[in-house]
Amino acid sequence: MTAPLAAQDNAAIKELDAQLPGELVNDPSRIDWQSYGADLEASGVVDESIPGGGAARRFEVKRAAEFIYTAGTNVPLTKPVNRGDTITIGFYARTVSADTDDGRGIVRVRFQQNAEPYPGFGEETVSIGTDWEWYEVSAEAEQKLRKKDGIVAIQFGRTRQTIEIGQAIIVSGSGTIAGKGPVTVAAARSETPELEMPDSVKGAGTLLNNPAQARWKFGGSAGTYVNREEPEIWMMQATRFEVAEPGTTLTDLYATVPIGQAIKKGDKLTIAIAAKSVATNAADGKAVAASRIQGTAPPFESFASNRFKVGDKWQLIKIQTQAPRDYTPGGSELQLYFGGSEQQVDLGPVYIFKTEE
Template sequence: MTKMRFLALAVFAASYPVTALAFDDQPTAELQALDDALPGSLINDPTRLDWQIFGTGQTSKPVKGEDIPGGKAALQITVPKAGATLFEVGANAPITTSIKAGTDIVVAFYARTVSADTSDGKGRIGVRVQQNIAPYSGFGDTTLVIDKDWKLYEVSAKATSSISRGQAVVGFQLAGAKQVLEIGQTIVVAGATSLTAKSTKAVQSATTDLLPQLQGKGRLINNPSNKDWPVYGPGATHMTIASPNIPGTGGTALRVTTSAPAAQPYDVGAAIPILEEVKEDDILLIGVLARTAPGGSGDGTSKLGIRVQLNEAPYSGFGDNVLTLGPNWKLLQLKTQASTTIAAGKGAVALHFGAAAQAIEVGQVYVLNTSGPIAVTNE
C-alpha cells in the first residue's frame, strides 16, 4: 500500500466518514486534525494512494519528492495514446462512506503534467464522483487542463443520486491525450461547496453549544447542555464534577466509576437522548468529549462503549464501537449510518462503562445529522 505523510492540513486550514454501517475506525490524529479544520466532513483517506488504475497499455508507479505538495508522494500514470473516450484509462480513489442524493461534494487534489501530446503541452484529467459498479452512475463531470507545475485543483458538485458505502469513488479519467500525469494527495469532503474559501471559526468557551471542530458539519439533533442523563448499572457510582476550564464540557462533566468489570460492558451505562427523527441511511456524526479520570486506571487508559439505539425495548440499534480513552480530554468524532428509522424522541446515544474497573469522565456529547440541511454558524 502506498502511504504518504500527511502535510496538507496547513494548506487548507490556512487558506481558508450497504447495510448497517458501524462507526468507522477512530481516525489517526492527523486525519482528525484535518477533518476538524475542513468545512463539511472528510469522506476519504487522503494518506492513501493504493487506488484502482485501469486501461489498456497504461503504466503507473508511485513517486516521492520534497517538491510534491501535500504528502510528498504521488502516482505517476503514463497513458500511451489518446482514447476514443476519456474513461478508457483511469484511476479510482475510494470514498469511505455512502453518498446521499442532494449532498454537496468537493474533490480537491494536487496534480501536474510531466508531458502531454497536446497543442499547449498540458495534460487533461476528467473528474467525476461515481458508483464503481455497473451502471457507473455519477455526477460532477468536469474536465480540467493540468499545468506543468504542481497545483491544487478543485471540483464541486451536488450529488444527483445516492451511492452505497463501498461503491463510491472519485474517478480520474485520463485518456484525453497521450500523456504522463502525476496526481498527488486527494481530499474529498461532503457537506461543503469549497475547501479553499476563507472561513472564520468561533473561539470555544466552556459553555458554548458547539465546538469549532463540529461547526458546519451537520444539524445538531440533541441538546448537549442537558446532562440529566439516566445512568444505570450495578456496582457503579456516578457524580457530576466541575470542569470550568475545559472547552466542550459545558462547565461540568459526568464521572462514572466501576469497581469491577461488568458481565457485559453495556450493563453499566448512560443514555443521551436524541431529539429528532433519524431516518434509515442518515449519516450521523457523534462527538464525545471524554477522558480517563485522574487515577481512573492503572495505565491511564479506559474503554468506553458507544452505540445509537432505540431508547426502549427491544433497544435495537447500530454503530457499536469501543473507544480507548487516555488521561487527557479529547474530542472523539465518529460517523455511523442508520440501519433503521428511529422516531423523534425515541432514540439515544448509549455510553457503556462496564468494560473494566475504571473511572471515566464525559463532558458534552454532540449528535449531528450530516444528511439534512446544515446550519452554518460563524462561517
C-alpha cells in the first residue's frame, strides 16, 4: 500500500506552520472530519473556486433539533494545548441554504475533549454568509486538550440548513490567525488518495467511479456513520456504520457512491465492495448489508438489488450485473444500506467496473 497522505503533505504543513502566528495544532490538509447527527447528510465538494485548496465538506441538516449539538463535525488536534494557552480556529465556510430570517447559516464553535463527559470551553455562535468567507474564533484554554481526544467541535443541529466548510487552521499561542483569511495556505485534501486497486480486480475493465470516499454521501436515521483512517485497507480510509437500536429499516442508514461515467444498455458491470463486520448480534457473526444501482433523476428506477453478509475480516464482495438502459455521466449511483440490525460495519473503497468483453 502507498504511504499515508499525511506523510506526503508533511512538507507543505511545515511550510505553513512557519508562516502562521503561534503553533499549528491541526492538519489543515484534512477535511475528512468525523461528523454526526441522525438528520445530517455529509458529503465532499470539490471545486477550484473553493478557497484554501478547492475542497470542502457539505453538511445538510434535514430537520432542526432542539439543541445545536445534536449535529456537527469535529476537527481533531494533532498536538496538545495546555491550560491557559490561547487557542484559535480559522475556517472557510459558506451557507448554501438556511431556514433563517436572513438566509445565513448558524454554527457554534466549541473547544473540547472528545470523550465523556465532553468538557469544553470558548463556545461562540457564528453567523455564516452565503459567500465563501474566513471566520475565526479564539479562547483561552480552561483545561488541557490532549492530542488523543482534543477537538474543535463545529455544531449546527438547531437549524435546518446546508452549509459548506472548507479548510480549517487551528493554532495555539495566538488570538488571531490572519483576520480576513490566510495569505498562504496548504492545499486541503480534496478528492482522493492515490488510487490503489486490489489484485483480484486489476484488469477487470473500465473503472466508472472514484473508489475513495471524500465525494460520497452518507446519511440515514437508523444509526451513525463516522469517517476514519484504516491502515489495513486499500487507500487507508473507511466509514463505520453503527446501528445500536433494534427495529430500524435497512435503507435508513446508507452510503451513496456516484458513478461518474456513462453506462450503456447491456453493459456488463462488476461491483467490488470492501467491507468488514465489526460487531453484530446475528447468530452467525456476520452483519447484513444491501446494495442497488439507481438513477439520479426521476423516476429513480433501480436495478442490481442485492443483499449480502459481511464477515469479521476485510473482504472484497463482488456483484455482477447488467445495465437495463442507458445512463448519462453522473446519471446513476450505487446505494449501499446498513440498517435493519444491531451491528457495526466498516465500509472501505468501492470499485465499479464496466467489464471488458
